Amino acid sequence: MLDEPQTKRLLLLQALWEVDENRVVLQENMVGRLPLEIAEDLEGPVAKDEEPAWLDRIATRLEERLRQRHQLDLSKLATVPLSSRAAFSFGAVFALAMGAATNYLGTEPEINLLLNPFMLLLLWHFGVYLAMVSLGLFGWKRRGTKNPISWLLPQLIKTIPRLTARFSRDDTTLNREQSRVRQTARLRFLELWFHQCGRFAHARVAMLLHLLAIFFALGVVLGLYFRALVQAYSFTWSSTFIRDQETLRQFLSWVFRPVLWIFPDGLPPLAQSAHAGDWIHLFALSALIYIAIPRLAMLFWQSGRHRRFRRQGFALDTAVDPFRRWLSALRGEAAQVRIWLYGYTPDRSTTPRLERLARELWGQRLSRIRLDKIEWGEDEVPLEPPAPNEHPVTLAVVLVFNGAQTPETEVHGAFVRHLTTFLSDHPSDCTLLIVVDHQKIPLDRAEERRTAWQRVLESAEVVHSYWTDLSNPESFSETSLTSIAQTLWRPQ
Template sequence: MNEQVARDVVLVRAIETMDRKHEILSDDDRMYASRSARELAEWQASDSKSAVTIDHFLQQRSEQILKRLSERMPALRAFLRRGVGSTSLSAGLPLLALLFGAGVDRISDPHRVDLLSAPLLAIIGWNLLVYLVLLAWLFVPASNTGWASAGIVRHLAAGALPRKLPSTLTAALVEFMAEWSRLCGKLTQLRLSRTLHLAAALFAVGAVLSLVARGFLTQYVAGWESTFLDAAQVHTALSVLFAPAAWLFQLPGFSAADIEALRFTQAASQALTQAVSPPSAAGGKRWVLLYTATMLLLVVLPRLVLAAVAHWRARRIAANFPLDLEQPYFRQLRGKMGGPAGVLRVLPYSFTLDEARDRGLASVAAMLLGEQAQVMLRPSSGYGDEPVDALGGAALIDPAISLTAVLFNLAATPENENHGAFLEHLLRASPRGVAVLIDESSLLERLAAQAGGRSRVDERIALWQQFCAHHRATAMIVNLLEPQARPLDQGAA
């Protein structure tokens, strides 16, 4: 699916997940959207003579839900109409850069070409430094958003939060904006890079155009002056700077004597003592051409190439947005479109389930994978057993399994050498990840009649959550005797 469809799907998921009491979307709304989406997806598939895909179903369903919500809540309409990407920044920043570049060379004398022009040398030097930083950045491990801050990525990706909405919908939009900025962080960074590269190129173009355009109306006098540099040093520096452009475009060179003759103080002294005219404008054209060719070669062309590469990469991601459709929320919807029932594989650790808790596990599977979900309960692993021996050779990579979950008992105290070793083995051996379910029912039964029992349960929950976070996993607390007492978020796993 493309970026716009993925954005709508993620937004609908946030709304449905946060709307636990069905205040925004009733059961009828959800059933109607699913039924209409299934029919439209089937019609679309038959028209194109292809199979019904989850992408088509999710697209149609999200369109149905968002259309209905926008009709009920006008304040949401503007947020939904906001397109993906930031077109105002993408177009406005390069245009401003072009205008600023056109005025940068007017800082100096408009009637002369300064061989050591600070604005032009600064443009070239800054861009060369940027190229070095970009080259070094290739060898630095990238973070989630790269060089751009999380706040900038969030604003560019999700925009501003609309007002005058129900509290539940506002919470859902906050959740969506955080999730969407995470999902499209790489795409936003590429678009921002494209804009900055294009702006840098147009800034240099503006400076060059201004320099050349004024040459048609003004007679330039070429020269230089410096307190610390002599003619030989200036000749060496300019020879290195202009060498690529002079070689590529076959422009005439210059000698150290030419540089010495163009010193403004030297020319002025000769004019006073020898009664000769000040430096002529004959050489002005040559230096304008050298600076123009150098700017095009070292700034404009590389920046345009970098902008084109970023644009191409961004278009690839936007056309085929990487949205994980194996999450429990999408597994539930796959069942509503007539897809295969999800399978929850449960690996208990030092925990034997009775009949009542086994039924509760089926309810948990329905929360995660839909009403038709099935449970594959593996034999319990013994306390202290080696993870490989405890699993009995079970293949953790199985395409028929929708979700693998390890089940712990909240009554147990987590230990790194036992529970932690088992969890770490599962995480390493399961590329798709492992859900962590922690049943509180046994501990609640034991402490229900004791004073302060609830606080002790909360302390144990906090301990397990900290333990799982240390092992880069998320603890989901369940109650297998009363599953509805701990409703799971559909996207939690």
């Protein structure tokens, strides 16, 4: 598991890798051999639980190079708006000032008892509490739909760097393309952050919202007391439907009932000349009971969740670029790859692509890559079991079929069944990738032939295969490698 700074740094590098298509920031000569340099410190293959630590070592080394070459500080770029201590402090002061300022929206010496900033604040919190209870009782997860807050929150957060980029001046030391990559990577980083660490990020934002609500309510109450010090005013009331004092008293006693349970005589008289100070004291107690105590409780609860998620650490999806590419150099210390062409011979350009695919999937330090041709109709696996005293290694097989051939269960399916049985009994860490080359199939028959191949392979208990045109250079592009990795077959 990774801590928060490590996770942010790696996610920012992933974002840079995805958006920097022309490699103006993550240049190939900067990244290319870096995993191999790190791998020189290895004494053996990297275990699964050690992968995050090695990824962090690669990211640390890469961060140093980015700082030297592009003056790029990843720690400053990998920041989430409204999540720092400064944002919490500034937000609290700003909310306090805004709450106090609401008392000066009107200059009349009389304040409407039913329509004033504090009553609107209570109405807002009642609506918030009702929405929270509704989501808890009739949650979106039970209905199989996505919580709109989980979608809306990242969108709101992403508007902050957009506005900052719009009103800030570009650094003259950067060209336009580098500036575009940085800004786009920042937005992509925020998407990855909320996707990978959503619960942690949501807990932090919830803490900020509860803190702002507390200080805003405090500002409203302090504004009432301060205005009472410098101005003499009284509370009055007027309503189309509530015409007598008794009805108004019943309504207010219902609104402030929890306060009146504690202070039975807390409701002031409703005479027009009533002293306004009694109402201010009632509003202050109501703010404590309705807003401060519930919000503090939720703030402490979210703070506990936030600390728990931080202690647990963060996990990354290492099957995506560039992590899969970097880890391939660390995983392939003793790997052997066998590439078998079943019953046909592709053009010469296919062999280098298949070998590059092997290096991308199983490591750039493979001990051996061997390409062989298997005659059509062969059902014996051309592999010998390892000797009893031989140390098990990683064994990867890339089996290439000619999609133009008619798939037969007794031929192609039988060979796949023999192969999966052999790999299941093999003591090594075995992986199988089945590639079906459809370059010689007419377009009007491609879908029909693909369905036939899927049916034959499924009969051999191999669910996934990679259907591609080996003559196309994009068959093994970076965008395709992630989907290829998802089609790998491993013994159960």
